[in-house]
Amino acid sequence: MLLLLPFLWASQAASAAVLAPSPNAANPACDANCMEAFEAALATERAMWATPNFADDPFYTTPTNFTGAKPGDLLRWQDLTAEQLATNWTKIPGGMSLSRFLYVTEDVDRQPLPASAFVLLPLAPPKDGDKYNTLAWTHGTAGRARQCAPSNNQQLYYEWLGPFFHAAQGYAVVAPDYAGQGTEIRAGFHYEAGYMHAADVAYSLVAARKVIGHLLSKEWVVAGHSEGGMTAWRTNERLAMPDQKELLKAGKFLGAVAGSPALPHPRSIELANGGPLGAPVSVYLLQNMVQIYPELKLEEILTERALGLLRLLDQGCLDTGVALFANMTAAETYKSTAWLTSPQFADWQTRYNGAGPHALAAPMLVVQGIADSLTYAANCEWDFNQTCAAFPESSVEMYLVPELGHGPGFQAGQPYFSAWIARLFEGKNPDSGCKKVTAKPVNFRYQHGRTG
Ligand SMILES: *[C@@H]1O[C@H](CO)[C@@H](O)[C@H](O)[C@H]1NC(C)=O
Ligand SMILES: *[C@@H]1O[C@H](CO)[C@@H](O)[C@H](O)[C@H]1NC(C)=O
């Protein structure tokens, strides 16, 4: 498996949605099997989009008052009605309410960008005079196209793995889509750009406070999985860097839960060991990198088959991408993997991903399945070791879950990390220093090796 992440292209209800006749006929890169898998995945995904034809939803269009606006400004706010939830966001658990909003974030050069996010609130109001504890949820790979924004997904990517779980526990969940998923930005969505996603997180809170500040605790934590696990980690690092005054207006940052973090790690290609890469995640990254570094050319990097599949890839989101790419090895996908050792990749890692190690602003809990074949435990431990060696005064814990893969390893850690988060809100900080804990299961009869 090459670098990074995805997860849970799980259990979405099959749909009878009829696809419009598509420009997809006679693609030599995609035989009949492949077309069948593609169309089935796309239909299932489309049925999960809150607005199935994304172009019909004016919400994500950048408003004119974006001009001149500053990071943290609010651009648009929409409380979804009970009727809209009943028709367009049918998977939201009972009693929860949803708002979505557009706001201003910034790119790596601190130029303003429009971004979208959602807020999920529990039924019960905060205790008298009190506020909800505030949790920023950072989503894992959803795809690359604009319509893949979690706020446009009936399950809000990734349902009980994140937003539903935390709102059910009484948190106000604020969740950025990340700039370019949902909104339209130059160069398109910057997949895996952790340094930028960290700004999206902080500014989503700054903007949300302008409307529902009376409901949100000043204190906040960030928790996420996969691409979002990496983002939670990067957020914790970025908030400790110099010149982050505007981001720090997000509130009092208490800590981060980094689940199965998709830290970009060229070593993953070796770990895939010639086998299928499992998902198109490195292709999503490459599609963005050629926008940032025009001297890199897709035609020189991807095989003919992979290039042919690109015509189909961004019609859908991750599940569609998996249907198209999952059975391809590195050699079937890439003419050359030299881009992974290129100066452009090194530049991207530093400036866009924000690869560390860097000091941390607050405690961090890393949750990782030992049998993860998408973001390998060995890679995660390597980064954990780097942080511990460079910043031994940090408070970092790594919680390892035996026999489980990318999604289930994180999910199985929920009781452990939700207790960890609750203690932060009680003002009880974990000790400084690094520690590693391996979960001791009550038995080993659970399904081993599960990845999704
Ligand atoms: C998997 O790869 C083979 C070629 O090796 C192809 O014929 C087949 O259609 C692929 N399956 C899917 C679902 O794309
Ligand atoms: C909700 O679903 C309807 C029917 O598919 C669609 O026309 C509409 O654009 C959707 N979005 C919103 C935000 O109502």
Ligand SMILES: *[C@@H]1O[C@H](CO)[C@@H](O)[C@H](O)[C@H]1NC(C)=O
């Ligand atoms: C942009 O307009 C919206 C809707 O009127 C408003 O809520 C928001 O505060 C405005 N933002 C800026 C930065 O002017």
Ligand SMILES: *[C@@H]1O[C@H](CO)[C@@H](O)[C@H](O)[C@H]1NC(C)=O
């Ligand atoms: C991390 O550090 C521990 C303790 O020093 C060591 O045993 C382990 O091999 C290291 N892991 C990696 C992946 O570097």
